[in-house]
Amino acid sequence: MNATYIRIEFTRHLRDxxxxxxxxxxxxxxxxxxxxxxxxxxxEAGAGNVKFYIMVSMAAYGAAVSTVAIAGTVATETxxxxxxxxxxxxxxxASFVACKMFVATTVAGLSSALVFVLGASxxxxxxxxxxxxxSYLITLCGSLIFACxxxxxxxxxxxxxxLGLASGLxxxxxxFGNVFMPLSxxxxxxxxFTPMYGFVALARYPLMRDVPEFTGMAPxxxxxxxxxxxxxxxxxxxxxxxxxxxxxxxx
Amino acid sequence: MAKTRGMETxxxxxALTLSGLTKTFTGLGDTVHAVRGIDLSIPSGQIMAxxxxxxAGKTTTVDMILGLSTPTAGEVExxxxxxxxxxxxxxxxxxxxxxxxxRDLTVRETVTVIAAMHEVPERVNDVMERxxxxxIAKRKIAKCSGGEQQRVKxxxxxLPNPDVLILDEPTAGMDVMARRDFWASMREDAGTGRTIIxxxxxxEEAQSFAERTVLMRQGQIIADGATSELRTLISGRHVTATxxxxxxxxxxxxxxxxxxIVERNGLRVQFSCQDSDRLAARLLGELGAFDLxxxxxxxxxxxxxxTKDPS
Numbered sequence: 001m002n003a004t005y006i007r008i009e010f011t012r013h014l015r016d017x018x019x020x021x022x023x024x025x026x027x028x029x030x031x032x033x034x035x036x037x038x039x040x041x042x043x044e045a046g047a048g049n050v051k052f053y054i055m056v057s058m059a060a061y062g063a064a065v066s067t068v069a070i071a072g073t074v075a076t077e078t079x080x081x082x083x084x085x086x087x088x089x090x091x092x093x094a095s096f097v098a099c100k101m102f103v104a105t106t107v108a109g110l111s112s113a114l115v116f117v118l119g120a121s122x123x124x125x126x127x128x129x130x131x132x133x134x135s136y137l138i139t140l141c142g143s144l145i146f147a148c149x150x151x152x153x154x155x156x157x158x159x160x161x162x163l164g165l166a167s168g169l170x171x172x173x174x175x176f177g178n179v180f181m182p183l184s185x186x187x188x189x190x191x192x193f194t195p196m197y198g199f200v201a202l203a204r205y206p207l208m209r210d211v212p213e214f215t216g217m218a219p220x221x222x223x224x225x226x227x228x229x230x231x232x233x234x235x236x237x238x239x240x241x242x243x244x245x246x247x248x249x250x251x
Numbered sequence: 252m253a254k255t256r257g258m259e260t261x262x263x264x265x266a267l268t269l270s271g272l273t274k275t276f277t278g279l280g281d282t283v284h285a286v287r288g289i290d291l292s293i294p295s296g297q298i299m300a301x302x303x304x305x306x307a308g309k310t311t312t313v314d315m316i317l318g319l320s321t322p323t324a325g326e327v328e329x330x331x332x333x334x335x336x337x338x339x340x341x342x343x344x345x346x347x348x349x350x351x352x353x354r355d356l357t358v359r360e361t362v363t364v365i366a367a368m369h370e371v372p373e374r375v376n377d378v379m380e381r382x383x384x385x386x387i388a389k390r391k392i393a394k395c396s397g398g399e400q401q402r403v404k405x406x407x408x409x410l411p412n413p414d415v416l417i418l419d420e421p422t423a424g425m426d427v428m429a430r431r432d433f434w435a436s437m438r439e440d441a442g443t444g445r446t447i448i449x450x451x452x453x454x455e456e457a458q459s460f461a462e463r464t465v466l467m468r469q470g471q472i473i474a475d476g477a478t479s480e481l482r483t484l485i486s487g488r489h490v491t492a493t494x495x496x497x498x499x500x501x502x503x504x505x506x507x508x509x510x511x512i513v514e515r516n517g518l519r520v521q522f523s524c525q526d527s528d529r530l531a532a533r534l535l536g537e538l539g540a541f542d543l544x545x546x547x548x549x550x551x552x553x554x555x556x557x558t559k560d561p562s
Contacts (some may be wrong), residue, residue, distance in 0.1 A: 004367030008360055015355065081351025088347070089368035090339055190493065223269060 001098050002091055009103045017068050022167055024111050027062030031055055031115045036122050045198075045217060046208040048126030053207060055119030056135050057179050060200045063143035064174075065167055070104035071147035072163035075154025079247055104147060105140065105192035112139050131206045138206075142199040142229065146170070148236035149195070155243035170196075184219065192220070195236070198228025266415050266446035267293040267316065274311050274470075285311040287470040288325065293463075295414070296481060300461035300478070301450040308470035309450040310348055313419045314449075317345050329415055340367060342413030346404045348419040354393035358384050358403055361392060365407045376408055382406035383436055398422075398429030409440070410523065410550075417451035418461035422456065432461060488527035488547055492540040493519045499538045506533055 013019050035041055035054035046054045065102070077083060086096055114134060126132065153166040174180055177196030178188065191197050201220060208219040219225075274286040286308040294297055300336055301309050314320040316327055319336030328335040337343035352361055356389050359379070366375045379385050382402045392400065395450055397551055408416060421437075422430040434456065437447075451457060457464045459477060464481050466474035474481065487509065492502050509525040519542075524530045534540035 002367055004372070005364050008356065008364045011360075012353070021561055077351075077353065081347070081349050082353055083366065084319060084349045085352070085404075086339060086368060088317065088345060088350070088368055088408075089365060090341065090411075091368035187319055 001095055001102060001129040002247075005099050010098065010106075012106060013070065013103070018164065022070055023062065023066040023107060026116060027058045027065070027111055028114050028118055030061070030180075031118055032056075032122075036143060037123070042123065046204075046211045047128060047131060048207050049124065051124035052126050053204060055115055055124045055250065056093075056139065056203050056207065057200055058141070059112035059119075059136070060139045060196075060203045061138050061170075061174050061179055062115055063094060063108040063219050064146045064196065064199070065170055066108040066111045067104050067143045068150035068153075068166055068170060069163060070100060071109060071150030072154040072166060073160075073246075075151045075244075076158060076160055076163065079155065079158040080223040084213065086186045101147075105144070106158060108143050109140055112136060112143075126207060129208040134206050135203055138203045142202060143197065145229065145233045145236055146195075148233070148240040151241040152236065152243040155240070157246065174200075192224060192228065195232040198225040198230075198232065201225035253344070253410055265292050265328075266297070266330060267270045267291070268328040269312075269316070271329075272312065273324040273325060274315060275323045276310075285470055286315070288324075289470075289472055291465065291472065291475070293443070293448065294369045295446055296444050297463055298447045298461050299449075299465060300457035301448060301465050301467060302452065302454065302457045303450075303467035304452055306469075309467055310419055311470075312467075313345070313417055313450055314349075317347075317415060327459065331405065337415070338538050341371075341489040342414045343417070344408045344411050344413035344415075344418060345417040346408045346421050348423060349474070350404060352374040352392045352400060352403060355391065357389050357391055358395065358399075359388040361403055362410070366525060371410055374412070375431070378406045378409040380438060381409060381436065383432075384514075387444055396429065398425040398433060400431060401425065401429075405433070405436070412447070415446045415448070418447070420450055420452070422451070422453065430456075487523050487525045488533070488545055489513060489521055489523055490530050490543065490545050491519070491521040492525050492531075492534050493541040494534070494538060494540045499540065503530070503534055503538055503540075506530065 013023075032110045034164070035051050035058070041054065043050050065132065070102060082243075087093070114138070116132070150163065150166060153162055156162070157165075173194055173196045176183075176187075176191055177194045177200060178191045179196050179200045183191050202225045205219060205225070208217065211218045254345075261280070268287070269289050271289040272286055272289040272291075273284075276283040278290050285351065292517060303309050309318070310344075316329065316334060318338060323492060327334050329343050332340070332342070334343065358363070358421075362375050362384070365371070366372050366378075367456065372524055376385075377390065382405045384402060384406055385401060387395065390399075393401065405418075405421065408418075418437075422433050425433065428452075436502060442562065446499055449456070449461070461478050464474075464476065464478045465472055494503065496518070500512075500515075503520070504512055507524065507526070507530070511524075512520055512521050513523045514521040522530060531543055533545060
């Protein structure tokens with residue numbers, strides 16, 4: 001990995017206002033908005049309180065958006081010829097991908113960490129201390145499947161505005177994936193098939209795992225979110241490979 | 252730099268060797284023969300122009316020389332190495348036509364980051380000065396003109412201090428002033444013993460900068476020689492006249508070893524010659540020709556003549 005390249009990549013993302021807004025500030029703001037409402041947010045939820053539940057949800061959303069934004073730049077930069085410029089240097093292609101992964105994971109990690117810190121300082125609690133780091137790690141690792149989604153969209157449309165659209169679509173996925181607010185009935189049934197459902201359900205699993213059935217907030221059996229996550233990982237991976245092939249063929 | 256004698260002979264021999272280089276693109280249903288078997292040797296230190304119209308296969312050839320694409324058949328050797336090894340060793344570098352810059356980086360950031368990838372961070376200031384970028388170091392790439400962006404790419408190509416430098420249409424999209432500027436900074440760099448190969452479709456660039464010109468058309472080399480030879484090849488005059496009979500045509504053609512027939516349409520004949528005054532006098536005098544015209548072919552004419560499709 002190349003330290004100078006990583007430093008300049010961070011500078012670029014920090015200078016990019018919309019990136020900063022969607023990846024870092026929006027999830028934090030949404031947590032403050034929904035997570036700290038007096039009324040319900042201090043109520044119990046599973047092993048902790050509703051604040052903790054909302055904190056994990058927003059952190060998951062933030063991590064996914066960050067990953068999409070940065071993974072997407074891999075695609076657009078490759079298509080715009082920056083990849084060829086790099087190919088003329090001593091740096092191997094694997095190192096380019098490693099640098100981007102590092103930047104994506106760091107920004108996703110920062111975005112989630114910001115929400116977790118806000119949560120901790122505004123009264124999100126959970127009975128067992130280990131649930132904090134485990135929820136955080138699931139959030140971070142799970143968000144990586146959205147890298148494939150970002151690369152796919154970037155390769156398909158080759159433009160930065162398409163990436164904006166991809167992030168926007170993620171908001172939609174989040175609503176329909178039971179991320180922002182608890183869904184029920186038919187909506188929830190549909191939600192089980194959407195890409196963010198498995199990811200966020202797993203991130204909340206440590207918190208919600210002991211909620212008894214038939215209480216409305218009970219989690220699905222573990223195999224449902226796991227299947228969802230695996231299925232969407234495969235779908236996004238195929239999408240990324242297909243879009244890359246198509247883009248390379250048109251070159 | 253102390254080099255062993257053996258290495259010196261090796262590097263002095265050939266900077267670049269292409270043998271039977273072929274590239275065929277197979278798409279859905281149609282096959283494009285972009286490069287159809289090129290053989291070329293370029294000695295070290297030579298400045299060569301690869302001249303040809305759009306679609307002649309110049310960029311495809313350049314891509315294979317750089318190892319960015321794999322030949323369908325044939326081989327590329329750069330300084331006795333495979334292209335990829337030459338690139339990784341910093342001995343081969345290029346200004347790519349299709350290479351892109353990141354619009355949100357500044358000029359200095361761009362040079363710095365690529366220098367880091369070449370592992371030569373100490374060369375940043377040097378190449379920025381050589382490509383005359385010091386004055387616009389803090390400008391964002393998005394705010395740079397086409398000419399300035401080409402100069403940035405030129406600086407990036409100079410970073411590894413390569414022995415072989417390839418420029419693919421380096422002045423594409425520049426206005427006349429920017430082109431002149433670009434070649435001025437190129438000229439400052441030339442004479443350092445670097446082998447320079449540039450693809451272009453501007454004749455005057457080949458004429459004013461290259462010692463050797465290779466003409467390409469439809470994926471093949473159709474002419475290869477010293478640029479000055481290419482110019483003498485067309486330095487003569489064309490004399491066109493209508494002659495009274497076939498004997499007169501034969502007599503006119505035999506009058507001088509420099510005289511040859513370019514085009515013949517019945518008794519209307521176009522000759523090429525070195526001394527047009529003498530040929531004209533002879534044609535009008537003893538050979539009884541009439542309707543005589545004298546013209547000077549331009550390099551453009553020669554170029555069109557050489558590169559036009561046979562169809």
